Amino acid sequence: MLLEGFATALTPVNLLYALVGVTLGTLVGVLPGIGPAMTVALLLPITFTVPPASAFIMFAGIYYGGMYGGSTTSILLNTPGESSSMITALEGNKMAKRGRAAQALATAAIGSFVAGTIATALLVVAAPLVVDFAISFGPEDYFALALLAFTAVSSVLSRSVVRGLASLGLGLVIGLIGIDQQTGQARLTLGVPQLLDGIDVVIVAVGLFAVGEVLYVASRLRHGPPEVIPVGRAFLGHSDWSRSWRPWLRGTALGFPFGALPGGGAEIPTFLSYSIEKRLARGIAREEYGKGAIEGVAGPEAANNASAAGTLVPLLTLGLPTSATAAILLAAFQQYGLQPGPQLFDHNPALVWGMIASLFVGNTMLLVLNLPLAPLWARVLHIPRPYLYSGIALFAALGVYALNSSWVELVILYLLGLLGFAMRRFGLPVAPAVIGLILGPMAEIQLRRALAIGAGDVTVLVRSPIAATLLVVAVLALFTPLIRKAAARRGA
Amino acid sequence: MSSAKDPSGTGREPVAVARADDGGIDHETGAHPRPASETGAGWSWRRPELGLAVLVLALGAFVIVGTADVAAAGSSFGLGPRFFPALVGAAMLLIGSFYVIDVLRGGHGDPEDAEDADSGARADWRTVALVSVIFLAFAGLLDLLGWIIAGALLFFGLSVTLGAPHRLRAGVVAILLSTATYLAFVKGLGVTLPAGLLSGVI
Numbered sequence: 001m002l003l004e005g006f007a008t009a010l011t012p013v014n015l016l017y018a019l020v021g022v023t024l025g026t027l028v029g030v031l032p033g034i035g036p037a038m039t040v041a042l043l044l045p046i047t048f049t050v051p052p053a054s055a056f057i058m059f060a061g062i063y064y065g066g067m068y069g070g071s072t073t074s075i076l077l078n079t080p081g082e083s084s085s086m087i088t089a090l091e092g093n094k095m096a097k098r099g100r101a102a103q104a105l106a107t108a109a110i111g112s113f114v115a116g117t118i119a120t121a122l123l124v125v126a127a128p129l130v131v132d133f134a135i136s137f138g139p140e141d142y143f144a145l146a147l148l149a150f151t152a153v154s155s156v157l158s159r160s161v162v163r164g165l166a167s168l169g170l171g172l173v174i175g176l177i178g179i180d181q182q183t184g185q186a187r188l189t190l191g192v193p194q195l196l197d198g199i200d201v202v203i204v205a206v207g208l209f210a211v212g213e214v215l216y217v218a219s220r221l222r223h224g225p226p227e228v229i230p231v232g233r234a235f236l237g238h239s240d241w242s243r244s245w246r247p248w249l250r251g252t253a254l255g256f257p258f259g260a261l262p263g264g265g266a267e268i269p270t271f272l273s274y275s276i277e278k279r280l281a282r283g284i285a286r287e288e289y290g291k292g293a294i295e296g297v298a299g300p301e302a303a304n305n306a307s308a309a310g311t312l313v314p315l316l317t318l319g320l321p322t323s324a325t326a327a328i329l330l331a332a333f334q335q336y337g338l339q340p341g342p343q344l345f346d347h348n349p350a351l352v353w354g355m356i357a358s359l360f361v362g363n364t365m366l367l368v369l370n371l372p373l374a375p376l377w378a379r380v381l382h383i384p385r386p387y388l389y390s391g392i393a394l395f396a397a398l399g400v401y402a403l404n405s406s407w408v409e410l411v412i413l414y415l416l417g418l419l420g421f422a423m424r425r426f427g428l429p430v431a432p433a434v435i436g437l438i439l440g441p442m443a444e445i446q447l448r449r450a451l452a453i454g455a456g457d458v459t460v461l462v463r464s465p466i467a468a469t470l471l472v473v474a475v476l477a478l479f480t481p482l483i484r485k486a487a488a489r490r491g492a
Numbered sequence: 493m494s495s496a497k498d499p500s501g502t503g504r505e506p507v508a509v510a511r512a513d514d515g516g517i518d519h520e521t522g523a524h525p526r527p528a529s530e531t532g533a534g535w536s537w538r539r540p541e542l543g544l545a546v547l548v549l550a551l552g553a554f555v556i557v558g559t560a561d562v563a564a565a566g567s568s569f570g571l572g573p574r575f576f577p578a579l580v581g582a583a584m585l586l587i588g589s590f591y592v593i594d595v596l597r598g599g600h601g602d603p604e605d606a607e608d609a610d611s612g613a614r615a616d617w618r619t620v621a622l623v624s625v626i627f628l629a630f631a632g633l634l635d636l637l638g639w640i641i642a643g644a645l646l647f648f649g650l651s652v653t654l655g656a657p658h659r660l661r662a663g664v665v666a667i668l669l670s671t672a673t674y675l676a677f678v679k680g681l682g683v684t685l686p687a688g689l690l691s692g693v694i
């Protein structure tokens with residue numbers, strides 16, 4: 001299967017799409033203010049004419065590329081944007097300040113390559129196993145799975161559970177707007193005809209991410225040019241290699257499973273990797289930890305990339321997004337009339353395996369793009385901020401206008417941007433809203449299907465052992481932070 | 493329009509926000525969790541975050557009321573188009589209540605750390621308002637002026653508002669960028685963008 005996938009991924013056209021994807025991904029990863037989720041969302045309207053396999057090869061490249069690019073920013077700029085690369089900045093920026101920027105970038109890039117390749121191989125092994133297991137899932141199991149994703153993502157991504165849930169709820173409400181898919185009834189449209197089809201995912205994602213970011217930055221812009229640490233070609237010395245390879249492997253082992261869990265994401269494994277490397281540090285590493293130890297860059301960066309591959313397991317096999325980018329990818333599948341899940345592997349093997357194979361190809365491209373070209377990416381960081389954010393606003397408007405050529409949608413975009421601004425301002429995570437928006441309608445369909453099968457009997461939702469287990473875990477995920485807090489209080 | 497209403501609710505009280513903002517907040521940008529009770533402990537009605545919390549609560553009510561008149565016909569066992577919204581609305585009411593209580597008791601989220609945003613800085617509401625006006629004016633004038641002119645004005649206006657030092661350079665970049673995107677997306681990728689005033693020229 002994978003070999004056929006390589007046959008798809010290695011055609012000249014798809015190689016070109018992969019190259020475009022990884023380059024674009026690295027660029028938006030390096031650039032502050034935009035990330036892979038928003039980029040994929042912006043590209044949705046214009047890629048409609050592209051065959052799905054090529055589009056997903058490009059999207060996957062953007063996803064992986066964003067991970068590489070993010071580490072460059074956090075090492076050279078020390079103002080972490082994406083939370084997943086925040087940990088990298090801790091040691092990476094200190095290394096850069098001590099003149100070891102080249103080594104920090106190199107261990108991040110090579111570590112990302114190693115982790116990405118191993119984790120993609122794990123994806124190849126794990127995906128068919130999950131598919132075999134999930135083939136028997138009924139609607140009540142899918143509904144329970146969606147609930148688990150909701151509670152896990154809300155309680156993990158925010159320090160405050162109620163704010164995570166509020167974000168999730170905002171997404172769910174936006175997802176309700178429009179015509180009910182099963183009965184054709186209009187809901188919450190307030191008589192505005194543009195709302196009958198619902199608010200497009202592109203508008204919500206671009207509004208919350210891009211316009212929200214522009215407004216937030218406008219409210220408290222750092223003045224003066226950014227302090228970028230100069231860097232030459234990225235390379236690793238002999239001792240750096242021997243200090244890096246174990247953290248790479250440990251980071252991969254942490255990142256992949258956490259990425260595959262609902263709500264796992266990249267934050268927890270990168271943090272765990274950082275503290276494990278700190279605990280394991282001996283000799284020179286112990287002395288350097290906190291002042292720029294290479295282990296503290298190698299481990300978390302590997303964990304970060306491995307978690308990206310892990311995220312693809314539930315996305316492709318169950319249709320379950322566990323991160324904002326994965327949610328946007330799910331929306332992309334829906335745009336092509338495809339539903340990720342066990343059936344996708346049956347009906348569209350060329351697409352799925354082509355996409356997975358392209359991850360190996362893209363990873364190799366990224367290594368080549370990032371090692372020798374590091375100084376070039378560092379130059380991108382010097383873009384004057386007024387131009388950068390004006391450009392983000394311009395492209396956001398372009399992407400949304402391209403949907404339906406409607407100025408009303410530009411106004412909706414702005415209002416969603418205000419919401420995104422308020423969420424940033426008050427510390428509400430954006431990812432639960434995006435996941436609620438995209439997974440909410442699917443959860444509704446599965447719930448209604450399950451209850452229809454059960455002839456109105458609510459116990460049908462817990463009759464299957466899988467669904468019952470998932471619901472218990474979902475409740476536990478919701479209360480874990482509270483229990484942890486209570487335990488910490490008692491301990492202190 | 494539910495989303496249309498919500499943000500303006502929070503944006504309408506900039507004065508209160510700015511004032512409350514100065515109240516001894518010294519956000520560390522690092523990853524150190526700070527005890528929530530440290531700043532602004534105690535009950536108070538004057539918290540800007542209350543607007544967002546009340547919005548969540550109000551949206552819950554809106555969902556329930558707004559779907560009450562949707563015809564429930566056509567679905568088996570009473571699970572019509574009202575069922576799931578009722579669940580979501582009830583959940584929002586519950587979450588909103590907890591959120592309001594949390595804010596009133598002095599709880600607060602940590603403003604997001606962005607690369608270019610100084611989370612410790614005082615909020616600059618004038619810039620936010622200007623950016624908003626420019627963007628909305630762009631939305632209203634786009635069809636009339638066309639992408640190249642409106643886009644250039646948007647870019648120029650925003651970059652000057654955000655502090656671009658050289659106006660001439662910003663103007664040149666704006667025109668180049670809007671023209672290049674027009675040519676690339678309309679001629680190259682087949683995206684529909686309005687030609688507007690320049691419809692005979694390009």
